[in-house]
Amino acid sequence: MKELMFIDPHVHMISRTTDDYMAMRNAGIVAIIEPAFWIGQPRTNAGTMLDYFSWIVGWERFRASQFGIRHYCTIGLNAKEANNEKLADEVMELIPRYAGKEGVVAIGEIGYDDMTKLEDRYFRKQVEFAKKFDMLVLVHTPHRNKKEGTIRSMDVCEDLGIDPSRVIIDHNNEETVKYVHNRGYWTAFTIYPGTKMGNERMVEIVKEYGTERIFIDSAADWGHSDPLGVPKTARLMLDRGISKEDVIKVTYQNALDAYGQSGQFNEEDWLNRPKIDQSQTFSGNTILRGGHRPFTDEELDNAKDEDDLIIK
C-alpha cells in the first residue's frame, strides 16, 4: 500500500493527536482538508470563531507540516451555529477576512442541520459569497431528514446560479447518491463508523455508480471516528476487486480535481514539499517540546516499535 498516495479531503485535525498524524503519514496520506465546523461545544461569541479560523490557517497547518502532510482548509459558518443569530451575523463579517488566504480551498462546510429559517438564511448568504468571489462550496448534508436536506441544498445552489461542478456535496449515502450524482455534483462519502458510511457499503457504491466525481473522506473529529478511513477503504476496495486505477480516483484524483479548481490545492505542493528538517522553511520542532531534535523523513518512515517502553 505504501506506493499509493491518498488525500483525506475532510478531516478535523484540531481534535486529533500527533499519533494520528503519524499513522496517517505512514498510511500514505499526503494532503488533508480541514473544513471549518462546529467543535462539539457550542461557541457563544464570534471571538472564539475568529481564533478557530486563525487556528486552522495557522497552527494546525504547521502541526501537519511537521509530519510531512500538507494541510488546507475551508472557511464558513456551519449550519448548527447559524441558529445563533447574533453569533452568525458576526461570523459572516469574519468570513471575508479569511476566505482569500492561502490554502483556503472552499467556503464550507455549510448547509442544513435542522433546516430552520436561520440555517437557510446563512446558507444562502454564503453560497452568494462563494459565487461572488468565484469560490468552491462544500456542503454538509444533515444527519436527520438527510434526503430532503440534501435535495434542498442543491436546489439552493442552483437557485443562486452556482454550477454543480463548483460544489462538493458531502456525507452522502445509498439514499442520496443517485440524486446528487445525477445532478452533476461532486459526490463525497464519509467513512465514519456507526453513523455515516461503512466501507463495505462504499465498495458496493463504487461498483454500482463507478468513479466519476465520487470520492471519500474520513471526517474524523472529536467523536469515535477513524482518521485512516481513506487508506483502509482503499485496501478494502482492492481486496474486493476494484481496480487500482479506480481506487486512485476515489481516494486521491477526484478530490484533487474537485478542490484543484480553487487554484489553492496543487499536487506540486506535496510532490515537491520540503523535507521535514530544521534546515527547511517549516523548521524546528515545538510539537515535541523541550528542544527535542526534530524528526526527519527517514525517522518518520522508520518509526520505532510501539511497544518500546523507553521514552527519551
Added chain:
Amino acid sequence: MSKIPKETVAIRQTILSWLKRCLDENAITWLTTTADDLMRDPEDWQLFTSFSLTPRHTGKGLPGLTANEIREANRLRKGWDPSAWTADQAGRTFLLLSYAEQGEEEFLDKIEKIFITSDLGEAVALYQALPVYPFPEKFKDRAAEGVRSNITTVFNGIALNNPYPMDYLDEGAWNQVVLKALFVGSPLYKILGVDTRANATLAKILVEYAHERWSAGRSVSPELWRPVGPFIKDEYIADLRRVLDDPDPIQKQAAVLALSASKVSDKEKLLRPYQSTRDEMVQKNITWDVIGRNHEFESH
C-alpha cells in the same frame, strides 16, 4: 502632505524597485493600483483582501537582490537584511507601507487586526517587516507576542536576521528571544545583537538551562556559551570545565571562546591545558559565527 516619515516612503519605493525588476507587468500593475487605492480612502476589506491575495499576484520567487541593493536597504534602515525576502513578502510590505499613509492611528489599528487573523505565510511576512514599519516603538508588545509563537517559522521571522528585537525589546523580552532560540533549535549567530545585548541575567538563565538539559541526559548547543562568556562568574567555572573536557571539538571550541571573552581573573590558567585547541582555532579562524554555522550544519 505625507503622514509618515520620509524614510518609510523611501523604503516603500525601494521595495517596489526590486519587484519591478523581477515581476511581470500584470503583477506590478496590480500592486501599484492596489497601493494607490490603499493610500486614498479604502474600505477595510480592500486592505485585508489585498494583503491575503498578494502571493497569487506576485508568486513566491526570490527577487535575488544584488549586493548594492542589500547595502542600500541597510542604509535606509540600519541592520535591515531583506536578502531572503520572497516577492510576496516584499509585496505585502509594500502594500502595508502604502496603507500607512492613512496615519498612525489607522495604521496601528489595521495592522493589529491583520496580525490577529494572519495565516502562516502572513505572520512571517508581518513579523519580518517590523523594522521597516513607521512608528516602530508601537510594536514592542506585538514583537514580544511573536517571540511567544510556537510556530518556529514565525518565531524565526522575528528572531533571526531582524534588527527589531535588538533595537526595541526590553531586557526581559530580549532574553526570551535568545533562550527560546536555543529551545527550538534556531541558531544564535543569526540573532542580530546577540553579543551587544548579552547581559548577566541572561547568562544566569542560560547556565541554568544547560544544567536542566544535562540532568535530562541531553546535549546543549555550543552557541549557548556565546552570550554567557562576558558574564562568566566564578560559580560557572565548573560548568565551563565540563564543556572544555567535552569530547566533541565544537563544544571545546565554544568553551575556549567563552572563557577568552570572560573577565575571570585566572582564565589563562584555566585555558592553558587547551593550548593546542586555541592554536588551531586561531589558525582556522574559528569565531562564534563559524561555530554557529558548523553546529547548524551538523544538526541536520
